[in-house]
Amino acid sequence: MLNLSSFGAFHTLIALVAVACGIVALVRHGTLGTRTGSGLAYVLLTVATSVTGLFIFRHGGFGPPHALAIMTLVALAIGFGAERRAGRSGPAAYVAALAYLITLFFHLIPGLTETGTRLPLGSPAFTGPEDPMLKLCVGIGxxxxxxxxxxQVARLRHARQTPLGAPIS
Incomplete structure (x- = not known):
């Protein structure tokens, strides 16, 4: 029906759950990272999504989706390393927040591409990865x-100015 292999469907399911966890983490905690349950689930599921994505070759050999998976893993590693060095504030806190956040954007690219080139059935929204409307949607993302x-930067700046022990908004 959607031309997905069982492995592709599994990969897609992991990605959808990862994105949901990421949104929950942002709404509940204002940030992504491994210090909350939803944030940790987001990071781990995003790693799983990236790794499984490296084994999907719908368009032949190594290509842009694989490069994006590697970039995602690198951003997660940077975020994780910075998160371990960061306290409540400081440069590492900014690096962690922005590195994790870019991975949520990275989820958007294949999500839009794969969904938009398959749905609606019989008349997909996009003709392919080079469709100008798809590029516009990614640009908006x-x-x-x-x-x-x-x-995130404003929130972290505010946290730096908040006395220790005071709640961060």
Whole structure:
């Protein structure tokens, strides 16, 4: 029906659950990371999504989706390393927040591409990865990432100015 292998369906399911956990972490805690249950689930499921994505060759050999999976793993490693060095604030806290947040944007790219080139059935929204409308949607997603990144930076700046023990908004 959607031209998905069993492995592709498994990979997609992991990705969808990862994104849901990421959204929950952002809404509940204002950030992504391994210090909350939903954030940890997001990170682990995003690792699983990236690793499984490396074994999918729908369009032949190694290509942009594989490069994106590697970039995601690198961003997660940077975020994890920075998170371990960060206290409540400081440069490492900014690096961790922005590295984890870019991975949520990275989920958007194959999500839009694969969904939009398959649905609606019989008349997909996008003709392929180079469709101008798809590129516009990804560009809008990047703009949303930039707004979220600015919000993360502002939130962390506010946390630096908040006395220890005071709640962070």
């Amino acid at each position: 990047f703009a949303v990432y930039l707004v979220g990144a600015a919000w």
